[in-house]
Amino acid sequence: xxxxxxxxxxxxVQRDVRLTTHVALAARALGASGFLLADxxxxxxxxxxxxxxxxWGGEFSFEMGISWKSFxxxxxxxxxxxxxxxxxxxxxxxxxxxxxxxxxxxxxxLLVGSQKVPKEFYSSDVSDFNxxxxxxxxxxxxxxxxFLDRFFEGKELSKEFENAKTKIIPQERGKKTIVNR
Amino acid sequence: xxxxxxxxxxxxVQRDVRLTTHVALAARALGASGFLLADxxxxxxxxxxxxxxxxWGGEFSFEMGISWKSFxxxxxxxxxxxxxxxxxxxxxxxxxxxxxxxxxxxxxxLLVGSQKVPKEFYSSDVSDFNxxxxxxxxxxxxxxxxFLDRFFEGKELSKEFENAKTKIIPQERGKKTIVNR
Numbered sequence: 001x002x003x004x005x006x007x008x009x010x011x012x013v014q015r016d017v018r019l020t021t022h023v024a025l026a027a028r029a030l031g032a033s034g035f036l037l038a039d040x041x042x043x044x045x046x047x048x049x050x051x052x053x054x055x056w057g058g059e060f061s062f063e064m065g066i067s068w069k070s071f072x073x074x075x076x077x078x079x080x081x082x083x084x085x086x087x088x089x090x091x092x093x094x095x096x097x098x099x100x101x102x103x104x105x106x107x108x109x110l111l112v113g114s115q116k117v118p119k120e121f122y123s124s125d126v127s128d129f130n131x132x133x134x135x136x137x138x139x140x141x142x143x144x145x146x147f148l149d150r151f152f153e154g155k156e157l158s159k160e161f162e163n164a165k166t167k168i169i170p171q172e173r174g175k176k177t178i179v180n181r
Numbered sequence: 182x183x184x185x186x187x188x189x190x191x192x193x194v195q196r197d198v199r200l201t202t203h204v205a206l207a208a209r210a211l212g213a214s215g216f217l218l219a220d221x222x223x224x225x226x227x228x229x230x231x232x233x234x235x236x237w238g239g240e241f242s243f244e245m246g247i248s249w250k251s252f253x254x255x256x257x258x259x260x261x262x263x264x265x266x267x268x269x270x271x272x273x274x275x276x277x278x279x280x281x282x283x284x285x286x287x288x289x290x291l292l293v294g295s296q297k298v299p300k301e302f303y304s305s306d307v308s309d310f311n312x313x314x315x316x317x318x319x320x321x322x323x324x325x326x327x328f329l330d331r332f333f334e335g336k337e338l339s340k341e342f343e344n345a346k347t348k349i350i351p352q353e354r355g356k357k358t359i360v361n362r
Contacts, residue, residue, distance in 0.1 A: 016199065018199070018200050019200055019203065022319070022320035022323065023320070025320055026319045026320045026323035028319070029315050029318070029320075029323070030315065030319070030323065052318060056317055056318065086356075087349055088356040088358075089352070089353070090351050090352070090353055091338060091339065092338065093338035093339045094338070094339045094351070122356070127354075130353060130354060132351050133326075134211065134337070134338040136210035137210070138203070138211070139203035139210075140203075141207075141320055141323050142203065142206075142207035142211065142322050142323060142326035144323065145322075146211070146326050146327060146338075149327045149330065150335075155274070157275070157314065157315040158272065158274045158315075161317065168313075171270070171271070171311075172270070172310075173305070173311060175269040176269065177269075
């Protein structure tokens, strides 16, 4: 399966700390390989994500402070494609856009923004595909989650995270964890 | 298909306004019938959700300030079941929990909390099912989105919202909306 890295655009340092943390943790839990907080730096988010990776395992890159423009340029230069999640794009339920993304066979940079993304995000200079997780306004965190779940065909939810110190044993009731220190 | 109402627990008025707004809008966009902000009131969230419903259409109830306990009690008295989303629950990918929920044929109250939910949420007094959208820590917004998408088998993304004043026409590039005033 193709690798996916999530680029979060439009983070506002005070206001969005919890939401962006959720986007980053959802990216990791649902199968993405890494996360870029573009055009912003936020040490609290970095600390939270690194702590989760340290404890719960797996490989997951975290970067911040790089401009979206230079990251997109490098990504394309290395042969990757760019997918922009937006309510205005092709509906992933009613179109074949997900198949077309898979058929490229290329690594995906997933742009996750907000309502006010730069107009360029929609252009072919930036995005190879504009994908809508439904054409209603909702949440970049929710849209990202559904996109990843469909892209990875659900398999990401049963993935083993290597070198985990903490692991949940799923059960019908209660909370069971194994902790290896 | 069974009706789903989302109960959001653990909202902190200053800190969580954006996140809870995202949870409520994701609930609406991904097929839930209503939302309860339990044990808290937040007029900004109410205003945002009502504005979205007014403009984008469809039926979606919004309530707040009711205690989770009395809402759950009433829900059960009316014959509904309660599903608690938690990373500790049965993994929806590796277990048959989703089928078992569907097979009840009953309306679902979906409890969406945080790490610190009351212990009772896990007990059979409250939840009929504890469901994990993967057993990794991530986001209640992301977990809700994946749960709804799988429960409604993707059909929610192509649903028409009645009496919409604003509607997006999905397309490969750019932003196209129809506005009826």
